[in-house]
Amino acid sequence: MNNESMGRVALAGLSLAANARVMASSIEREGVGTVHRDEATNVLDADERGQIEGQWLKIPALCKDRSISVDPRVVTGESIGAELAAIHASLDGEPVLA
Amino acid sequence: MNDLITWVPSAAEIQQLRERLADCGEVMPFSEDIQFAAKIASLGMQRETGTLNDEMARFLFDANSGQVINRDSLRADLVMYRGAVGVRVWSLATNRIEIRCPGIRPLLHPRFSVDGQGEIHQLVIFPESVYQFLATQGVEPVIVKSWAQNTIFGGFHPSTNFYQTNMWELSNNDTRRFSRLVAARQVPFLGTHDFVAHIAGTDGSRWEKLQERGNVVRDILDKYFETIQNPSITSLVLPYVAGVLLDDLAQPPSYDDETRSIPLDLVCAELAKGSIDPRERRVLTKFPEHYEKLIDLARFKGVGDVRRLASGYVRTMVEELLGFSVLIK
Numbered sequence: 001m002n003n004e005s006m007g008r009v010a011l012a013g014l015s016l017a018a019n020a021r022v023m024a025s026s027i028e029r030e031g032v033g034t035v036h037r038d039e040a041t042n043v044l045d046a047d048e049r050g051q052i053e054g055q056w057l058k059i060p061a062l063c064k065d066r067s068i069s070v071d072p073r074v075v076t077g078e079s080i081g082a083e084l085a086a087i088h089a090s091l092d093g094e095p096v097l098a
Numbered sequence: 099m100n101d102l103i104t105w106v107p108s109a110a111e112i113q114q115l116r117e118r119l120a121d122c123g124e125v126m127p128f129s130e131d132i133q134f135a136a137k138i139a140s141l142g143m144q145r146e147t148g149t150l151n152d153e154m155a156r157f158l159f160d161a162n163s164g165q166v167i168n169r170d171s172l173r174a175d176l177v178m179y180r181g182a183v184g185v186r187v188w189s190l191a192t193n194r195i196e197i198r199c200p201g202i203r204p205l206l207h208p209r210f211s212v213d214g215q216g217e218i219h220q221l222v223i224f225p226e227s228v229y230q231f232l233a234t235q236g237v238e239p240v241i242v243k244s245w246a247q248n249t250i251f252g253g254f255h256p257s258t259n260f261y262q263t264n265m266w267e268l269s270n271n272d273t274r275r276f277s278r279l280v281a282a283r284q285v286p287f288l289g290t291h292d293f294v295a296h297i298a299g300t301d302g303s304r305w306e307k308l309q310e311r312g313n314v315v316r317d318i319l320d321k322y323f324e325t326i327q328n329p330s331i332t333s334l335v336l337p338y339v340a341g342v343l344l345d346d347l348a349q350p351p352s353y354d355d356e357t358r359s360i361p362l363d364l365v366c367a368e369l370a371k372g373s374i375d376p377r378e379r380r381v382l383t384k385f386p387e388h389y390e391k392l393i394d395l396a397r398f399k400g401v402g403d404v405r406r407l408a409s410g411y412v413r414t415m416v417e418e419l420l421g422f423s424v425l426i427k
Contacts, residue, residue: 025269026331026382030426078203087230088207091182 102177102186102210102222107141115141116251119243124275125284126241128229133183135287136225138241140176140185142250142289143223147174147187153290154187157202161194161217177222179210184224186210193219201299201350205231225287228297232285235302239287240279244270246288268334273341274319280312280348299350307354308347315340315366322369326376332423333376336416339389340365343396357404358396364412373416379426386418 080088107115118134128135146152148169155169171191177184184207189195195218197203202221206212210222229239267273279286283305286292319337323329343362346352368374392411395404 022268022331022385023381023383026380026423029269029328029331030379030381078200080204080208083234084204084227084231085208087227087234088209088224090230091180091207091224091227093180 102179105176105178105183107137107176119241119246119251122241122243124243125279126243127284128225128239128241128287132226132229133181135229135239135241136183137176138246138250139225139228139239139287139289139293140183140223142246143185143187143293144174144176145250146290147185148172151290154199154202154294155290157197157199157294158189158221159196159198160189160192161196162192164196167191167195179207179224182224182226184222184226186220186222188220195219195221197221199294199298201297202294205293205298223293228287228293232297232300235300235305236283237300237302237305238282238284239297240284241288242275242279242286245272245286249288267341268338269331271319271323271329271334271337273315273337273344274323276341277312277315277319277344280344281309281316282312283309285348295349301350301353304350304353311344311347311359311362315344315362318366318369322372323376329376330378330380330382330423332380332382332419333374333378335382335386335389335419336365336369336374339392339415340369342393346396356401357399360401360404361392361396361408361412364408368412368416374419380423381426382419382423384418384422386415386422388412388415388418 115134115137119138126135143154148155148171152169152172155172156166158167158172159165160167167189168191171189172187173190174185174187177186197218203218205223205228206218207222207224207227211220212218225239232239285296285300287297319340322337340362343358343365346358347355347362352358374380388411392408392415395407395411399407
């Protein structure tokens with residue numbers, strides 16, 4: 001197996017959604033290869049010039065990164081408070097409290 | 099005069115906003131041009147509403163059934179009132195909305211959102227009022243140009259997770275920018291994530307420590323990357339982890355949370371040591387498995403577990419980054 005085919009083995013078949021982008025970006029950033037996207041199949045393929053060995057990428061749970069640290073729970077009757085009430089009223093031309 | 103007016107921006111108006119944004123500095127405080135900033139923030143929230151990127155939807159419940167409102171039923175439009183631009187969100191499935199996230203309700207315009215019985219029938223939010231609320235807490239909302247260009251004006255498609263934020267944030271080294279914002283007591287306001295996770299419930303008195311953390315992360319990253327223009331993806335992973343943890347700590351329910359701050363300090367220590375040399379050219383072939391373990395530990399375990407395990411996880415992540423990457427000679 002020559003080096004170029006090793007590169008193809010590494011990326012062929014990985015969809016963009018399956019996080020091949022990390023390796024693709026890494027290859028491109030270091031200038032050791034070029035990455036192609038097959039528009040029909042939405043998979044990445046790479047030509048590389050021999051410096052890396054092919055390995056499958058696994059990136060877990062990327063979509064969880066920007067989570068919100070609030071558990072949904074009942075929140076009722078939160079008071080607005082005088083300061084915020086004044087801020088809302090200022091849209092009507094009322095002065096905001098000092 | 100006393101009613102909301104629906105504002106449907108024309109293609110020319112959208113183009114004007116896009117061009118105005120292109121002329122901005124990278125970080126534009128709302129105070130610089132409140133009307134423009136309010137339009138950008140409102141547009142961001144309106145476009146996300148009801149889509150996969152709607153981070154407010156899971157906190158909106160049908161007060162009749164007690165069930166979370168199906169996001170497909172959520173609608174949003176832009177509104178104007180006495181010159182102020184805002185966003186209105188409502189549901190086709192119910193006119194009694196219950197919000198199960200603290201801090202949102204006080205930011206709704208009461209007259210347009212809540213009826214005489216205290217029932218929320220729609221959510222009307224004016225970024226101008228949000229800006230004034232944050233000012234009372236000593237925090238400033240900002241538009242971050244490149245983030246707005248990537249999201250609000252970034253080829254939006256409502257049925258896909260178009261932001262693809264994770265890889266984008268990682269390769270753009272966004273933690274550096276985010277830490278600068280935190281250090282300056284600034285919060286981005288571009289969409290539902292910023293509004294729900296970072297703005298609702300803001301407590302300025304608890305920003306003292308957060309601001310200090312922002313300073314520390316900023317200084318460490320400035321020194322780590324110093325003059326390096328294009329660091330390897332491998333060297334960007336630890337800064338990315340720091341950014342995820344700092345983003346968590348910048349959310350009101352997690353202010354000062356030790357389960358996040360302990361791992362953040364450990365990651366910062368590795369960066370300060372230069373465990374991954376950012377000057378080296380390394381191709382990353384596999385993402386470190388201890389990334390997810392560390393984030394899960396920080397978010398879902400108690401402080402005792404974190405104290406016991408976090409150090410080993412961070413150290414192993416560094417070893418994985420070195421082992422999973424190939425050094426280019």
